[in-house]
Amino acid sequence: xxxxxxxxxxxxxxxxxxxxxxxxxxxxxxxxxxxxxxxxxxxxxxxxxxxxxxxxxxxxxxxxxxxxxxxxxxxxxxxxxxxxxxxxxxxxxxxxxxxxxxxxxxxxxxxxxxxxxxxxxxxxxxxxxxxxxxxxxxxxxxxxxxxxxxxxxxxxxxxxxxxxxxxxxxxxxxxxxxxxxxxxxxxxxxxxxxxxxxxxxxxxxxxxxxxxxxxxxxxxxxxxxxxxxxxxxxxxxxxxxxxxxxxxxxxxxxxxxxxxxxxxxxxxxxxxxxxxxxxxxxxxxxxxxxxxxxxxxxxxxxxxxxxxxxxxxxxxxxxxxxxxxxxxxxxxxxxxxxxxxxxxxxxxxxxxxxxxxxxxxxxxxxxxxxxxxxxxxxxxxxxxxxxxxxxxxxxxxxxxxxxxxxxxxxxxxxxxxxxxxxxxxxxxxxxxxxxxxxxxxxxxxxxxxxxxxxxxxxxxxxxxxxxxxxxxx
Numbered sequence: 272x273x274x275x276x277x278x279x280x281x282x283x284x285x286x287x288x289x290x291x292x293x294x295x296x297x298x299x300x301x302x303x304x305x306x307x308x309x310x311x312x313x314x315x316x317x318x319x320x321x322x323x324x325x326x327x328x329x330x331x332x333x334x335x336x337x338x339x340x341x342x343x344x345x346x347x348x349x350x351x352x353x354x355x356x357x358x359x360x361x362x363x364x365x366x367x368x369x370x371x372x373x374x375x376x377x378x379x380x381x382x383x384x385x386x387x388x389x390x391x392x393x394x395x396x397x398x399x400x401x402x403x404x405x406x407x408x409x410x411x412x413x414x415x416x417x418x419x420x421x422x423x424x425x426x427x428x429x430x431x432x433x434x435x436x437x438x439x440x441x442x443x444x445x446x447x448x449x450x451x452x453x454x455x456x457x458x459x460x461x462x463x464x465x466x467x468x469x470x471x472x473x474x475x476x477x478x479x480x481x482x483x484x485x486x487x488x489x490x491x492x493x494x495x496x497x498x499x500x501x502x503x504x505x506x507x508x509x510x511x512x513x514x515x516x517x518x519x520x521x522x523x524x525x526x527x528x529x530x531x532x533x534x535x536x537x538x539x540x541x542x543x544x545x546x547x548x549x550x551x552x553x554x555x556x557x558x559x560x561x562x563x564x565x566x567x568x569x570x571x572x573x574x575x576x577x578x579x580x581x582x583x584x585x586x587x588x589x590x591x592x593x594x595x596x597x598x599x600x601x602x603x604x605x606x607x608x609x610x611x612x613x614x615x616x617x618x619x620x621x622x623x624x625x626x627x628x629x630x631x632x633x634x635x636x637x638x639x640x641x642x643x644x645x646x647x648x649x650x651x652x653x654x655x656x657x658x659x660x661x662x663x664x665x666x667x668x669x670x671x672x673x674x675x676x677x678x679x680x681x682x683x684x685x686x687x688x689x690x691x692x693x694x695x696x697x698x699x700x701x702x703x704x705x706x707x708x709x710x711x712x713x714x715x716x717x718x719x720x721x722x723x724x725x726x727x728x729x730x731x732x733x734x735x736x737x738x739x740x741x742x743x744x
Contacts, residue, residue, distance in 0.1 A: 341410045344377070345417055346424050348445035348518040350410065351378040353397050355488045355512070368508060373414035373515070376402035380521075384474035387467040388668050393483040418511045421445075421518065448478055448517040448527040452650035453542065453551040457613050458533035458576075459564035460556035460633040464666060466530040468641055471665045472658040475523040481530045485512045490535045490542065495585050506544035513545070526652065537585065537616045543624065550649050551624075553617040556633040558607075558699035558707050563687035565606055566695060576606035585612050593702060603694045607702035614706035621715045630716045635684075638666040644717060 344350040354374040361370025379400040383390045390396045401408055428444040456462035466481040480486075489509045493500040517527050531542075536553065543551075555561070565576045572578065580586045587597045589608045600608070621628045629649050631640060642659055646652045691699075710716065 337410055337412055342412070342417075342420075345375050345410065345412065346421055346445075348520040349377060350375045350408075352485055352512065352515045353378070353402055353409075354484050355414065356411070357492075368415055369413075371414045371508075372411050373417055375410045375412065376400065376406070376408045378402070380478060383479075384470055384477075387470040387479070388665060391463050391467055392481050414511070418515060421515065425518070443520065443522070445518045445520045447514065448519050448524055450513065450517060450529070450546060450549050451526045451652055452528050453546075453549060454528070454530040454554065455536045455539055455551060455617065456530075456533050456554040457536075457556060457561055457610055457617075459561055460554045461637045462530055462533075462554050464637065465552075465554065465641055465645075466528070467665055468638060468662045469528045469646070469652075471661040472642075472646065472652070472654065473526075474661075476525040478517075478519065478524050478527045479530070480516060480527070482532045483516065483529070485516065486529065486542075487532050487535055490531070490538045493538070493541070495537050502541050502544050505538075505541045509541060509545040528650070533613055536613045539616060539620050543620065543627075548627070550627050550629070550651075552629045552631050552645060552649065553621070553710075554631050554633060555614060555617070555707065555710050557684075558610075558703040559691050559696055560633075560684050560687045561610060562603070562606055562695050562699050562703065563691050565610075566603065567687070567690065571602045571606075574602070574606060576609045577602045580605050580609045583609075589615075601694065601698075603692075603698040604702060607698040611703045611706045614703070614710060618706065618709050618713065621713055624715075626715065628715055629720075630710050630713055632711070632716070632718065638662060640717060644721060 341350075352373055353376050356372040356374060358370040358372065361368070376397070377400060378396055380396070382399055383396050390399055403409075425445065425447065432444065454462055454465050463481065466479050469477055470479045486509065489505055489512055492508075493502070493505050513529075531539075535542075539551075542549075556564075562576075565574050568574060586600075586605060586608050589612050590597050590600055590604075593608075595604070617628075617630065621630060629645065631637070631645060634640070642654055642662055647654045711718075713719070
């Protein structure tokens with residue numbers, strides 16, 4: 272980054288106001304420049320503290336507090352956003368947020384691309400990259416300030432390259448990847464296979480974030496009842512977060528994909544507000560199977576779908592719809608209601624998304640459905656011969672084999688149904704099955720869309736052919 276960028280940030284107040292106005296105009300112009308739908312944003316109050324790692328005393332940090340080299344690494348996109356932290360006095364004044372700290376560290380995306388099954392989740396990538404809390408590679412900086420500097424630098428670099436008839440490949444300047452698609456899911460229904468497949472499909476060109484921390488922090492910061500901030504406020508911050516995550520200095524990369532944590536489906540409308548033209552899918556599964564994936568343990572009270580939902584107002588509200596008092600809920604019912612609220616949110620967003628959303632049921636043919644329809648037709652991502660083979664190969668492995676030797680994947684759907692207790696089956700039937708049936712009947716269900724395509728010979732193509740006639744490389 273040219274020294275002038277940083278020096279201009281330190282000038283007297285009048286000059287800094289002029290710089291701020293100029294950078295705002297430049298960042299607005301970037302909307303028409305970059306391939307993804309990112310734009311300059313303004314933010315309003317944020318009211319939730321969050322730190323994904325061990326607690327520490329937080330303080331406001333600005334580019335003056337870090338070395339020139341550390342700031343240059345962020346602006347050049349050689350170090351990456353891994354987390355957000357909120358100071359005790361974080362707030363918004365006018366059209367801008369403050370008190371939000373961006374945590375940056377260089378991530379080894381090449382290791383993820385070599386074998387996504389070894390680093391299937393963002394936390395695995397962070398750990399493998401040596402980005403443990405307070406390590407020497409971690410940089411904390413005021414997020415709003417560094418976003419403004421990055422946007423201004425990117426616009427200036429683009430204008431310079433345009434004037435010189437060059438591009439980011441020749442100048443080695445950072446650029447913004449195109450956000451091609453997002454994955455939401457019920458949990459335990461093939462979402463990690465989907466994200467690993469996107470990596471394997473084209474490792475050089477694709478960057479995939481699988482349950483990254485910063486987007487989740489933004490999607491959940493308002494509270495699920497929006498009591499702590501508004502959808503617009505959260506969407507504004509999310510645009511900045513995704514912008515920083517999409518910046519790359521790898522000239523081979525072109526596209527970015529996001530896989531979100533399952534619970535963020537409840538606040539998916541924030542993502543849709545921020546990126547209204549980005550396609551997304553929702554993966555779901557047969558009720559008893561998905562519940563058994565959650566509850567197949569000795570003490571089900573410690574299952575994620577139970578432990579974190581006992582006092583949830585969302586679960587209380589859902590129970591009321593079924594005329595059940597929260598104090599009378601047993602663990603299996605809490606889990607079923609938790610999953611039902613995720614599916615219910617997906618249904619509402621599907622109906623409002625006008626075809627940008629697509630539901631995909633987990634099945635033994637999931638990988639073929641991803642390759643034959645979801646990736647090429649919904650995410651508009653090319654599927655070539657070599658990529659097809661790589662995805663087929665990786666689908667034969669357990670998608671989360673992070674330790675030791677690679678594990679061969681074996682479907683356990685029948686075992687799950689056979690092992691399910693009567694209480695699990697009853698809870699699934701009464702509380703989760705209604706949502707499942709609505710997803711199956713949705714006009715935006717992939718199987719329904721393909722059925723219509725296959726019935727209309729004018730629309731028929733290999734992407735929706737029956738399994739028996741699908742291409743095999």
